[in-house]
Amino acid sequence: MLNRRIVVAALLLAGLSSWSLGALAQSDPLPSWNDGKAKQAIIDFVAKVTRDGGADFVKPAERIATFDNDGTLWAEQPVYFQLQFAFDEVKRLAAQNPDWKAKEPFRSVLARDLKGLAASGEKGLLQIMAATHTGMTTDQFAATVANWLASARHPTKQRPYTEMVYQPQLELLTYLRANGFKTFIVSGGGVEFMRVFAEKAYGIPPEQVVGSTGVVKFRIGGDGRPELFKDSKVEFVDDGPGKPVGINRAIGRRPILAFGNSDGDLQMLQYAAAGPGARLALIIHHTDAEREWAYDRTSKIGKLDKALDEAAAKGWTVVDMKADWKTVFPASK
Amino acid sequence: MLNRRIVVAALLLAGLSSWSLGALAQSDPLPSWNDGKAKQAIIDFVAKVTRDGGADFVKPAERIATFDNDGTLWAEQPVYFQLQFAFDEVKRLAAQNPDWKAKEPFRSVLARDLKGLAASGEKGLLQIMAATHTGMTTDQFAATVANWLASARHPTKQRPYTEMVYQPQLELLTYLRANGFKTFIVSGGGVEFMRVFAEKAYGIPPEQVVGSTGVVKFRIGGDGRPELFKDSKVEFVDDGPGKPVGINRAIGRRPILAFGNSDGDLQMLQYAAAGPGARLALIIHHTDAEREWAYDRTSKIGKLDKALDEAAAKGWTVVDMKADWKTVFPASK
Missing domain, CATH: 3.40.50.1000 (HAD superfamily/HAD-like)
Incomplete structure (x- = not known):
């Protein structure tokens, strides 16, 4: 604690001399x-x-x-990034859920069928959110999001979402x-x-x-x-x-x-x-x-x-x- | 901001001299x-x-x-202080609610009838909480609590609750x-x-x-x-x-x-x-x-x-x- 305070005090004093030259006002x-x-x-x-x-x-x-x-x-x-995460998760989890290929709203997500997805309405979106955001611990979910953020890229800007x-x-x-x-x-x-x-x-x-x-x-x-x-x-x-x-x-x-x-x-x-x-x-x-x-x-x-x-x-x-x-x-x- | 930093730096330095005499370790x-x-x-x-x-x-x-x-x-x-607040509020609000004299669970609170209150059970307590904690804005509720804290005294210790x-x-x-x-x-x-x-x-x-x-x-x-x-x-x-x-x-x-x-x-x-x-x-x-x-x-x-x-x-x-x-x-x- 003592050492840290000395460092802080020194930094503050060092800072003061440059500030008194007007650096603060200019930045x-x-x-x-x-x-x-x-x-x-x-x-x-x-x-x-x-x-x-x-x-x-x-x-x-x-x-x-x-x-x-x-x-x-x-x-x-083009869509909320959290929704994009949910879509990407549906794709990732499809292998473990073979029935999704024929089951709405998952079929539409997997087939990139926006009309089909829109037709599934709010109920469909809630199903997608439930399938990708729940049924796991908070720690597991956080790890899944972190993995996605580390590799996913924005569809048009090609940048990491962060x-x-x-x-x-x-x-x-x-x-x-x-x-x-x-x-x-x-x-x-x-x-x-x-x-x-x-x-x-x-x-x-x-x-x-x-x-x-x-x-x-x-x-x-x-x-x-x-x-x-x-x-x-x-x-x-x-x-x-x-x-x-x-x-x-x-x-x-x-x-x-x-x-x-x-x-x-x-x-x-x-x-x-x-x-x-x-x-x-x-x-x-x-x-x-x-x-x-x-x-x-x-x-x-x-x-x-x-x-x-x-x-x-x-x-x-x-x-x-x-x-x-x-x-x-x-x-x- | 500048003035505050000077003051902070001065205080830190002033503090250091006494700390170096070992005051910190002793306290x-x-x-x-x-x-x-x-x-x-x-x-x-x-x-x-x-x-x-x-x-x-x-x-x-x-x-x-x-x-x-x-x-x-x-x-x-002897009871959670928030519950005591609720009881005190029932008494304060009784004038505006003349029917409470004959209506449980309020009657029991007003008559200090602990048995009657106990008989009203969880449902009775929820009614008391609803009558004293809801049906108003958050600002109004906060003002009511502040008023109570300013004047109420603990029943046996005779101290302000705070x-x-x-x-x-x-x-x-x-x-x-x-x-x-x-x-x-x-x-x-x-x-x-x-x-x-x-x-x-x-x-x-x-x-x-x-x-x-x-x-x-x-x-x-x-x-x-x-x-x-x-x-x-x-x-x-x-x-x-x-x-x-x-x-x-x-x-x-x-x-x-x-x-x-x-x-x-x-x-x-x-x-x-x-x-x-x-x-x-x-x-x-x-x-x-x-x-x-x-x-x-x-x-x-x-x-x-x-x-x-x-x-x-x-x-x-x-x-x-x-x-x-x-x-x-x-x-x-």
Whole structure:
């Protein structure tokens, strides 16, 4: 402990000399953001809630920032990546399930029959999710996701999914944390799925990931050791009105900053924006067909319609991806 | 930010000079714990998981410690304090509910008729909980709890409930956090109830409180502002096998230290103890009829039977309150 404190003190003092030369003021904490209204709104907000003694000062403990994941921290086209994982798992597990070749909805997935899959509807999707996400322990599921992430590539961008994260958002997360914010994911995605990569990809630890959940049961396994078994029943859908509910349950404080990109984030944004004091509600508008994708009001994935209207009505900050982001994805590793 | 860093650096350097005189080595981080096996087990465990390069080193991010609340962080006799809150609320709300005088289970509460209350069984208790914990917004409920805590006194100790916390445990929480642990409450108590006092009483912020939950619904209130409404349906009981499930959902990491006092903590202790690497499972045995209460295998509140046997079988650390704690409650404020 003593040694560590000496090192910390030395580093701080070393840092001070360069800062006093003005290095701090010159460095841009958000280099992948173009100058503009969105970037300025973020910087102004952070400045005012951290200005000790200022009218809008917020104690560090209350600097809660919540981020949607799909379409906000990483991409979500052509389908949610967790759904792509489920499809890939159906293919991987087909050898052990020979009946799937003739059994919907699995047949459609294996035959890449999108029409057949669509015809199976929500019930079909739930069957696919159950077959690939449940009937195993939480540890087994996490290992499966980790294996998939290590080898899977995005169908059109040909990148690992963990490189489909948005560089400007990585900078924003770091910037917020450097200013005493606690950053959370609040996503409709499965919490057990996201936790596998959230810490490495975003610096967000498992206990700050809020998401949809299936029923999990505690039991003593065959080896006499306790384990958590993933049941096939959906427990909680952390989407739309579920987001403020999930925030309340898991965080217990109203965020002062919330960032989303679709109508599924509307209630989270309303909830964050309606609290007392300074608030920042942000929406990414996917406007960049070249570097990413362009979609909004009529998209099946990440539909942004009501929330876009409400953003205009309430003065929320809309980030125009094409105009506001200098870079979209990080450099390949 | 710059100013704060200068202050931090100055404090660190000021601290170093006194530490180099040996002040650190001499100070006891757990002054309310008597020397003995329990205290030594804690200190040895913390030393080994924080020894950088040691065989049992655990990264700070994985130093998760979970504490039961009732009977572990604060007392729980003669009845769980949250239940006492519910009874007091029935009395407070009786004026607005004149029919309660003749209607069970409320009649029994108002008449202090314990037999009548017992006869109403679990159904009666759920009715009392619903009448006092639901049908209002989360903000309204939190204000009600805060009001109660400000004026209510423990029936026999005559102290505010927030002074019914255990001094040795406050020291332990501080000691763990100073050593890079993240401390969580994992309790059968209601999460909305505990969050009102957990930060001030224990230094545990709302997002690190895991507990039982009722269904909460997002809605736009009469004033056009979003609010969270507490519904009368029980959602999740964070007790017994529910504790590892609650830990998995809210924290997503297996604790390396877990502390409980009753059979309701058994599965949490099993789950924590069964992970890889160094683990510490602790149980408070309420053995102090003079300063606190003495109860275990046959108690209706905080029954400790199976977990006491398993502690003996598995070598978990049993804290004998009478012998191991120099002080039980903090000095009155």
